[in-house]
Amino acid sequence: MITAKLMLKSHPRGFTLIELVMTMIIVSIVSIPLSLLIGAHIESVFLSERDVMAENLACHEMEKVNNMTYANIATASFSNYEGYAYDLTRTVTYVQGDGASVESLKKIQVEVKKAGETNVITRSVTYLAKNVAYGI
Amino acid sequence: MSFHKRGVTLVTSVILIVFASVSVLSTTTFIVQRFSQNRAKSRRTQSLYLAQAGAHNALYNFRYNDTVANGYFSLGQTNVDTENYFIVGGTDADMLMVDTSQSYLGGALTQGECQALGQACTDTCNATRDACRAQCDADRDACRAQADANWQACRNACPGGPSGATCRANCDTIRNAERALCDAIRTACRQDCDTARQNCRDDCSAQQDACIDATKLINVFIQNATNSRTVTIDRMIVSWQNARNLVEIVIDGTFVWSGSLSSPADANLSPNFTLDTLPTYYSLDYLRFDGSMAGATVNVQFVMTDGSTQDVAFFPASNNFNFTVKSTGKTTGSNVYRTFEARYNALTGKVVDYGEINVEITP
DSSP: OHHHHHHHHHSOTTHHHHHHHHHHHHHHHHHHHHHHHHHHHHHHHHHHHHHHHHHHHHHHHHHHHHTSOGGGOOOEEETTGGGSSEEEEEEEEEEESOTTOSSOEEEEEEEEEETTOOSEEEEEEEEEETTOEEOO | OTTOOTTHHHHHHHHHHHHHHHHHHHHHHHHHHHHHHHHHHHHHHHHHHHHHHHHHHHHHHHHHHHHHSSOOBOOEEEESSSSEEEEEEOOHHHHEEEEOTTOEEEOSSOHHHHHHHHHHHHHHHHHHHHHHHHHHHHHHHHHHHHHHHHHHHHHHHSOSSGGGHHHHHHHHHHHHHHHHHHHHHHHHHHHHHHHHHHHHHHHHHHHHHHHSOSOEEEEEEEEESBSSSOEEEEEEEEEOSSSOOEEEEEETTEEEEEEEEOSSEEEEEEEEEEEOSSOOEEEEEEEEESSOOTTOOEEEEEEETTSOEEEEEEESOOOOOEEEEEEEEEETTOOOEEEEEEEEETTTTEEEEEEEESOOOOO
16 A cells, blocks of 8 residues: 555656657657558559669560571560560561571660560560670 | 857858868869760760771771772761761771782793693603603504514424324414513503603702792782772881892883892882772882892881881782771760771681770861
């Protein structure tokens, strides 16, 4: 009983409740942008994964093109490229010469989109010349 | 509860909020950095393919121009599209092409002149042999005619009728022996002709070798790989294995260096030799030494006026006729770049070496 009386003396009535209310108000105010940030964070993780995946697929396609016979490098589209939920478009045009020329230069553009979407996530471009062989 | 003070819960909450805010700020910074890194990584990958585009563009231009006249390519920036571009460049040494595929050792006369002299000498040997053999045949014919005359006289001396049969048979035997002797003499005569011809031809070869005294390294050609700028040779550092001295260098009819230096000879050209932007296929007329260089291996390091260098195996002849193209790929508005270099052999039509380098080519 003595202890309880002492406690009541050192604690003014209702003060803890006021603190609690104020804390809740502050927490509520702060939690709004916090929750937005956390949401954005989660979204960014998925976007980042999407971008990296698209870039890797574009890179993969470019390496394939680099190892193809020059005559076989042509425009093509691939849905669900290599089994992933991404669409890839390879566009090939002649920068110099044409199919009948002794020497010619092709422009190869690779674009990657999320499957079924229209927004291009990544785009890579290169040129390849005819009759350029590697070796000694 | 006795230690409970006023505002502790509030203060604790504020501290927690501060901590939470710092954590969120850190996370946000991390996210932004990750996005930035992903973007930079993507740009770097795209830049590498643009750099490759520049190298292939240069190789195409060189090969295309080579079908008309001497091959060449242009330096500078090319826009692939509105966002992407590449810049092609390289050092002076990269642009210097040295054709050593036909190099050989010669002397006071050219190798062709010496070979012509040797051939004339050999032709004379052959003609002499033919005349010699004709004489052998003529001698044989005369010998056989004499044998026939002897036979006829022998038979005339024999008695007629059956009693002379043995005599006539003896005449026939004698004639056959004489004719066989004639043939043997002719065979020996012809062998003598052949031996004389071989000796004659050996002398011709020795004379031809003496004519080609192997003091000059000749038949090397040089060319600028680009039409965008001239390239200038400042020095040639020549190295070989024997005790001879380098005494003279002549390029395109001009004495660019003379002296007497042992290997490695640092020949500072005076005047420097500049290759034009046409580009012209120049003759590096010769490197002259003070003695025969037969059996030696000669290497040359070209030092250009921009300080760049290129090492070339001059002799024995090899399929050198290389240039190096360097290309930097970039995207508009970005500092990210990648640079690709390719070394191309114009004789074999192949890229002999390629890879990425950490140098930015600027227009």
